[in-house]
Amino acid sequence: MSKQAAILLVEDEPHIAQGLIYNLQEEGYQVSHVESGETALEHLREHDCALLILDLMLPGIDGLEVCRQLRQQGNQVAILMLTARGEEQDRIAGLSEGADDYLAKPFNLKEFLLRVAGLLRRSRWQQPPTADRIIRFGCNQIDLNNHLAKTANGQFQLTELEIKILQLFVNNEGKLITRGELLQSVWGLQPDTETRTLDNFIVRLRKYFELDPTKPCHFLTVRGRGYRFSKG
Numbered sequence: 572m573s574k575q576a577a578i579l580l581v582e583d584e585p586h587i588a589q590g591l592i593y594n595l596q597e598e599g600y601q602v603s604h605v606e607s608g609e610t611a612l613e614h615l616r617e618h619d620c621a622l623l624i625l626d627l628m629l630p631g632i633d634g635l636e637v638c639r640q641l642r643q644q645g646n647q648v649a650i651l652m653l654t655a656r657g658e659e660q661d662r663i664a665g666l667s668e669g670a671d672d673y674l675a676k677p678f679n680l681k682e683f684l685l686r687v688a689g690l691l692r693r694s695r696w697q698q699p700p701t702a703d704r705i706i707r708f709g710c711n712q713i714d715l716n717n718h719l720a721k722t723a724n725g726q727f728q729l730t731e732l733e734i735k736i737l738q739l740f741v742n743n744e745g746k747l748i749t750r751g752e753l754l755q756s757v758w759g760l761q762p763d764t765e766t767r768t769l770d771n772f773i774v775r776l777r778k779y780f781e782l783d784p785t786k787p788c789h790f791l792t793v794r795g796r797g798y799r800f801s802k803g
C-alpha cells in the first residue's frame with residue numbers, strides 16, 4: 572500500500588485532531604484537516620483524496636449530512652466515520668448513508684490505524700486502471716470500475732461496501748452465505764455480533780435490484796442461517 576495516500580480529516584475538537592494528524596503523518600499519509608462539514612464538501616470539490624475521516628458531530632451540517640451529500644453527488648471516496656456515540660442505531664445510520672466503516676470514541680490508536688489501512692487497501696483510489704468489469708443478472712448491470720448500477724428501478728451509484736457485498740454474493744452464487752460469514756468478510760465484525768446492519772444492506776440491495784423487493788428472486792433469505800444469491 573502506498574503510504575502517500577491523501578487523507579482528509581474532518582474533526583472540530585483541536586486536541587483530537589492534532590493527535591490524529593500526528594499519528595497519520597507518522598504513518599506516511601498526506602493529511603489535510605478541516606473543522607466543519609461545509610468546509611469538507613468544499614475541499615472535496617477541489618481536491619481528490621483516498622480517505623475521508625469524518626466526525627459525526629460537527630458544527631453546521633453534521634457528518635451524516637456530509638456523507639449523504641457526497642454519495643448523492645456520486646463521490647465514492649472511502650469514509651471512516653468517528654463518533655462519541657457508540658449506539659448501534661448511530662452505526663447503522665452512518666453505514667446506511669454510505670460510510671464504509673465506523674469507529675466510536677474513545678478508540679484504540681492501533682485499531683484506528685488498522686481501520687485506515689484496511690479502508691485504503693479496499694479503496695479504488697489505490698487500484699491501477701483495469702479492464703471493464705461488469706456484473707449482469709436479471710435486468711441489472713453493474714460496472715465495478717465506476718460503481719454504477721443500471722437497473723429496472725433506475726440508475727444508482729454504489730458505495731465501496733455495496734460493491735464488496737455484491738462481489739461476495741456473485742462469487743458464491745447458489746451457495747449459502749451465513750450471517751457470520753458476511754459480517755466477518757464485509758464489515759470485519761465477529762461472526763456472532765448482534766446487529767441489524769446486514770439486514771439493512773440486504774433491504775437496500777433488494778430495493779435496487781429486485782423487480783419486487785417483497786418477493787426477491789436474487790437475494791434470498793435462508794431463514795435462521797443467512798442468504799443465498801441467484802442470478803435468476
